[in-house]
Amino acid sequence: MLIGARITGVGAGIPKSVVTNYDLEKLVDTSDEWIRSRTGIITRHIVQENESNAKLAIESAIDAIGYADVNPCDIDLIIVATSTPDNLYPSTACLVQGAIGASNAAAFDLEAACTGIIYALTVGHQFILTGTYKKVLVIGVDVHSRFLDWEDRNTCILFGDGAGALLLEQSPGDNEILSTYLRSDGSRGHLICIPNSNSSFPREGIDQPVAVKRFLKMNGRAIYEFAINAIPDALNEACQKANISVSDIDYLIPHQANQRIIDSVANKLKIESHKLISNVAEVGNTSAASIPLAIWQALKNNQIKTNSICALVGFGGGLTWGASIIKWTATDKRLNPI
Numbered sequence: 266m267l268i269g270a271r272i273t274g275v276g277a278g279i280p281k282s283v284v285t286n287y288d289l290e291k292l293v294d295t296s297d298e299w300i301r302s303r304t305g306i307i308t309r310h311i312v313q314e315n316e317s318n319a320k321l322a323i324e325s326a327i328d329a330i331g332y333a334d335v336n337p338c339d340i341d342l343i344i345v346a347t348s349t350p351d352n353l354y355p356s357t358a359c360l361v362q363g364a365i366g367a368s369n370a371a372a373f374d375l376e377a378a379c380t381g382i383i384y385a386l387t388v389g390h391q392f393i394l395t396g397t398y399k400k401v402l403v404i405g406v407d408v409h410s411r412f413l414d415w416e417d418r419n420t421c422i423l424f425g426d427g428a429g430a431l432l433l434e435q436s437p438g439d440n441e442i443l444s445t446y447l448r449s450d451g452s453r454g455h456l457i458c459i460p461n462s463n464s465s466f467p468r469e470g471i472d473q474p475v476a477v478k479r480f481l482k483m484n485g486r487a488i489y490e491f492a493i494n495a496i497p498d499a500l501n502e503a504c505q506k507a508n509i510s511v512s513d514i515d516y517l518i519p520h521q522a523n524q525r526i527i528d529s530v531a532n533k534l535k536i537e538s539h540k541l542i543s544n545v546a547e548v549g550n551t552s553a554a555s556i557p558l559a560i561w562q563a564l565k566n567n568q569i570k571t572n573s574i575c576a577l578v579g580f581g582g583g584l585t586w587g588a589s590i591i592k593w594t595a596t597d598k599r600l601n602p603i
Contacts, residue, residue, distance in 0.1 A: 274331075279310050284310075383587040389433050400434050402433075407426065413481055420482075444589065495580040520555050
């Protein structure tokens with residue numbers, strides 16, 4: 266029998282604290298109009314001291330499990346895509362596994378920056394297609410606020426914190442993950458990065474490491490040019506693998522980095538505005554969490570209909586980019602849907 270996979274659950278973990286553009290006016294030389302006109306962002310959610318990467322991931326996992334009405338003990342694997350874990354180890358995935366009671370699940374993290382959720386979805390899909398596992402929870406979570414220079418108006422205005430989860434389940438005879446496509450280009454990795462105080466840096470004396478400011482650094486213009494080419498590449502390749510055309514897509518759900526990027530790509534691909542799913546205005550760039558968070562909010566707002574063909578497209582540091590074409594059939598099995 267042909268083994269397939271489908272997405273049965275979606276969940277979100279979002280910090281309670283909201284930072285507006287007007288709040289940022291008090292920190293850096295910027296304005297609400299400047300930020301809106303260049304990014305489309307109005308607000309973003311930022312973690313407080315009692316919140317963490319793992320806490321957001323756990324909240325999104327619980328939400329997705331509830332959506333699908335699945336017993337945590339039946340989950341076989343948890344994959345967390347994150348670039349900003351709380352610890353080098355234990356992994357965020359292991360912390361999620363312990364917190365939600367998924368006692369039978371293997372768990373690991375992967376890191377592909379903002380494309381991470383596409384990578385995690387692809388890896389989880391492969392485990393299901395091989396028959397190794399039947400239920401795989403994939404989570405994208407990032408807390409970039411702790412790695413931002415809040416005196417740099419070019420970067421601190423862009424990012425928000427959050428987590429988004431998708432639950433994949435085996436679907437015998439019917440595959441609703443129609444295609445996936447992954448790419449990377451390490452030769453351009455310097456265009457966006459967060460340095461770490463590891464062996465990449467010289468040491469002072471024998472034991473004292475050089476103080477390194479581990480702030481996100483980005484060449485905004487170069488990343489913009491990369492994005493407006495990477496999204497069409499990923500989308501066209503994924504559509505070709507799924508044996509459909511771009512015009513067959515009901516909804517385009519791109520990484521929520523910047524509204525100007527989303528609009529530019531839509532114009533380039535001749536995708537109508539009603540097919541675009543965007544929540545960047547409300548949450549900013551949440552990195553690996555952005556695509557599942559956009560799905561979650563679109564469902565909450567009744568934008569995505571069942572039996573729709575959706576294109577998920579990510580791009581980010583590495584450089585990495587990729588896409589997945591899915592058929593959305595999942596419905597919230599809770600008594601009080603999102």
